[in-house]
Amino acid sequence: MKALALAWHNVLRNRRRSVVTILIATLGTASMLVAGGFTLYTYDSLREGAARDFGHLTVSHPEFFRRDEEMPLQYGMDGHVALKQRLEAHAHVKRVLPRVNLSGLVSNGEKSMIFMGSGADIAGEAAMRGQFLTLVSGSMPGAGARVPEVLLGVDLARGLSAAPGSVLTLLATTSAGAMNGVDVRVTGTVTTGWHDVDQRLVYLGIDTAQYLLATDKVSTLAVFLDATDATPAVLAELASADPAHGYKPWWEQAFYYQSVRALYNRIFGLLGIVIALLVFFSVSNTLAMAVVERTREIGTLRALGALPGELVAGFVREGALIGLLGSALGMLLAGAVSLSLRHAGLEMPAPPGRTVGYPLYVHADPWLYAACTAAIVALCACAAWLASRKAARLPIVQALAHT
Amino acid sequence: MNDHAPRAAAAAGPPPVILLRGITKHYRLGNSDIPALRGVDLCVPQGAFVAVRGPSGSGKSTLLNVCGLIDSFDAGSYSMSGTDVAGLDERARTLLRRERIGFIFQSYNLVPVMSVADNVDYPLRLLGVAPGARRLRVERMLERVGLSGSGARRPDMLSGGQRQRVAIARALVKTPALVIADEPTANLDSATATQIIALMRELGREHGATFLIATHDERMTTQCDQVLTLTDGVLQ
Numbered sequence: 360m361k362a363l364a365l366a367w368h369n370v371l372r373n374r375r376r377s378v379v380t381i382l383i384a385t386l387g388t389a390s391m392l393v394a395g396g397f398t399l400y401t402y403d404s405l406r407e408g409a410a411r412d413f414g415h416l417t418v419s420h421p422e423f424f425r426r427d428e429e430m431p432l433q434y435g436m437d438g439h440v441a442l443k444q445r446l447e448a449h450a451h452v453k454r455v456l457p458r459v460n461l462s463g464l465v466s467n468g469e470k471s472m473i474f475m476g477s478g479a480d481i482a483g484e485a486a487m488r489g490q491f492l493t494l495v496s497g498s499m500p501g502a503g504a505r506v507p508e509v510l511l512g513v514d515l516a517r518g519l520s521a522a523p524g525s526v527l528t529l530l531a532t533t534s535a536g537a538m539n540g541v542d543v544r545v546t547g548t549v550t551t552g553w554h555d556v557d558q559r560l561v562y563l564g565i566d567t568a569q570y571l572l573a574t575d576k577v578s579t580l581a582v583f584l585d586a587t588d589a590t591p592a593v594l595a596e597l598a599s600a601d602p603a604h605g606y607k608p609w610w611e612q613a614f615y616y617q618s619v620r621a622l623y624n625r626i627f628g629l630l631g632i633v634i635a636l637l638v639f640f641s642v643s644n645t646l647a648m649a650v651v652e653r654t655r656e657i658g659t660l661r662a663l664g665a666l667p668g669e670l671v672a673g674f675v676r677e678g679a680l681i682g683l684l685g686s687a688l689g690m691l692l693a694g695a696v697s698l699s700l701r702h703a704g705l706e707m708p709a710p711p712g713r714t715v716g717y718p719l720y721v722h723a724d725p726w727l728y729a730a731c732t733a734a735i736v737a738l739c740a741c742a743a744w745l746a747s748r749k750a751a752r753l754p755i756v757q758a759l760a761h762t
Numbered sequence: 763m764n765d766h767a768p769r770a771a772a773a774a775g776p777p778p779v780i781l782l783r784g785i786t787k788h789y790r791l792g793n794s795d796i797p798a799l800r801g802v803d804l805c806v807p808q809g810a811f812v813a814v815r816g817p818s819g820s821g822k823s824t825l826l827n828v829c830g831l832i833d834s835f836d837a838g839s840y841s842m843s844g845t846d847v848a849g850l851d852e853r854a855r856t857l858l859r860r861e862r863i864g865f866i867f868q869s870y871n872l873v874p875v876m877s878v879a880d881n882v883d884y885p886l887r888l889l890g891v892a893p894g895a896r897r898l899r900v901e902r903m904l905e906r907v908g909l910s911g912s913g914a915r916r917p918d919m920l921s922g923g924q925r926q927r928v929a930i931a932r933a934l935v936k937t938p939a940l941v942i943a944d945e946p947t948a949n950l951d952s953a954t955a956t957q958i959i960a961l962m963r964e965l966g967r968e969h970g971a972t973f974l975i976a977t978h979d980e981r982m983t984t985q986c987d988q989v990l991t992l993t994d995g996v997l998q
Contacts, residue, residue, distance in 0.1 A: 361880070361887070368875035659871040662832050663932075664860025664888045666853065755832040759867075 384685020392693030409613035414581025435576030463531030478568020497523030497547025512560030658758025678743025864933030879913030
């Protein structure tokens with residue numbers, strides 16, 4: 360306790376210099392926490408978004424993810440209804456939704472465009488994924504309509520001059536290789552936030568998709584769990600119990616998530632290193648000046664019988680104290696930034712390739728705060744050690760003669 | 763060999779606190795060697811009050827530094843209370859200083875951020891004395907140097923004489939075998955210097971400590987058991 364009190368008095372010796380150093384540690388900590396919090400928020404959002412889009416697990420024919428299909432649904436799944444029921448009996452599984460992937464031509468009678476279709480249980484998807492499509496105009500398809508209903512990507516609709524109520528024809532190759540067509544009515548136009556997807560997207564009911572492909576197979580079953588963290592355990596359990604099917608977790612399909620994570624890890628990792636170096640050199644500089652000023656005192660204490668290590672420990676305590684104060688203030692500052700961003704409603708601009716931005720939030724994660732504090736304190740202590748170890752080993756006579 | 767031993771050394775008893783034989787010490791200045799001590803022999807028994815005088819550059823401070831184990835020597839032997847210190851490494855010398863040697867400096871050398879009590883307490887903390895015992899010893903010591911009630915004050919709130927009293931208390935609180943005092947009265951006015959000399963003498967007797975004092979102060983030399991004169995690194 361006395362040693363800490365002494366360290367505190369030494370910190371207060373040159374108040375202005377200490378305040379500046381503490382402020383640098385504060386800003387360093389706050390910058391790390393804000394950048395780290397933003398990264399964590401982004402990772403969490405992308406993780407949950409990817410798990411929501413793909414399903415926590417995707418069950419398919421074993422060859423589905425390994426080979427390209429020569430014919431539509433060549434590696435589709437038979438007997439998916441029974442498998443769906445079996446999977447839904449698992450304690451962690453909330454829902455299993457069938458999906459059919461298809462492509463073909465969509466025509467308004469005058470103009471045809473390529474479409475990438477997704478046949479799905481639209482109501483079920485909405486229940487699991489929330490607002491997974493942003494309705495730009497019209498409404499979601501209803502049940503029991505006489506003419507099959509579809510949603511069009513907003514850019515595809517623009518290309519076809521289609522609007523809610525327009526009737527279009529979908530043309531596709533059936534699973535047997537023949538051509539098939541079906542008339543559909545547009546109930547709404549949607550955006551996924553991805554310009555490339557919106558240019559091709561047709562969202563239709565699974566029955567319509569199966570009718571168009573003349574099959575009762577589905578491409579995949581999307582398995583939604585009660586918690587994303589449960590994915591690895593459930594994957595291991597289900598995959599080992601059902602070797603007849605392929606099980607793929609969300610992260611193996613979430614290439615965007617993986618690339619953003621890799622990119623952010625590099626960017627914010629570099630930023631962290633720069634901030635850490637800044638704090639390190641600042642504290643190092645402050646304590647180096649303190650050490651020079653106190654060389655004679657170091658000589659006195661060495662003469663009285665203090666070992667160099669004991670004197671260095673005193674400086675390390677001072678450094679750690681500066682780091683602790685700086686990181687405490689930095690945490691408060693970062694917490695305030697995080698809180699105010701929650702209420703500010705600021706948006707990040709749309710990332711490349713996307714058409715919509717996303718909220719600017721900063722997570723206040725306790726582990727991140729603890730790790731940053733530990734890092735800053737360790738950094739400051741290390742800087743103090745480096746600054747003082749040479750002076751503490753100076754010949755005593757030389758230290759005592761220092762002016 | 764010229765032994766400079768006070769009369770007290772003649773009596774049989776404990777080994778001398780300082781026993782130097784043929785101590786030489788050179789300082790290197792550029793390409794030349796400057797001799798600071800040339801074959802110094804010295805025997806100081808326990809409890810002696812010894813002054814070393816001589817002109818500036820005569821080697822007084824070097825002799826004190828060697829005796830206080832804060833500087834090394836090039837040749838010769840040094841036995842401190844029977845312990846041969848020549849073969850000790852830096853750590854062992856530090857621990858020996860911690861236990862057996864107190865220092866009084868010309869400029870007091872108190873730690874400004876420590877209170878008076880903490881300054882006096884510091885050597886006891888290094889020795890690992892229990893907090894209760896430390897408090898008691900510090901209080902007693904401050905009382906003996908006439909500074910009871912000033913324990914909480916900072917050194918910069920004290921006069922020069924008071925600061926030197928604190929330095930004396932710090933040097934003696936651990937009851938060392940040897941106290942090294944380098945010009946302890948040089949920064950003090952005449953009246954204060956007289957008081958400080960008397961205090962050192964009195965406490966030295968009380969604690970049985972041996973004092974080795976570098977000084978130019980005639981009042982100091984008259985109080986000492988023995989006065990050594992050092993000229994060009996040689997004891998006269």
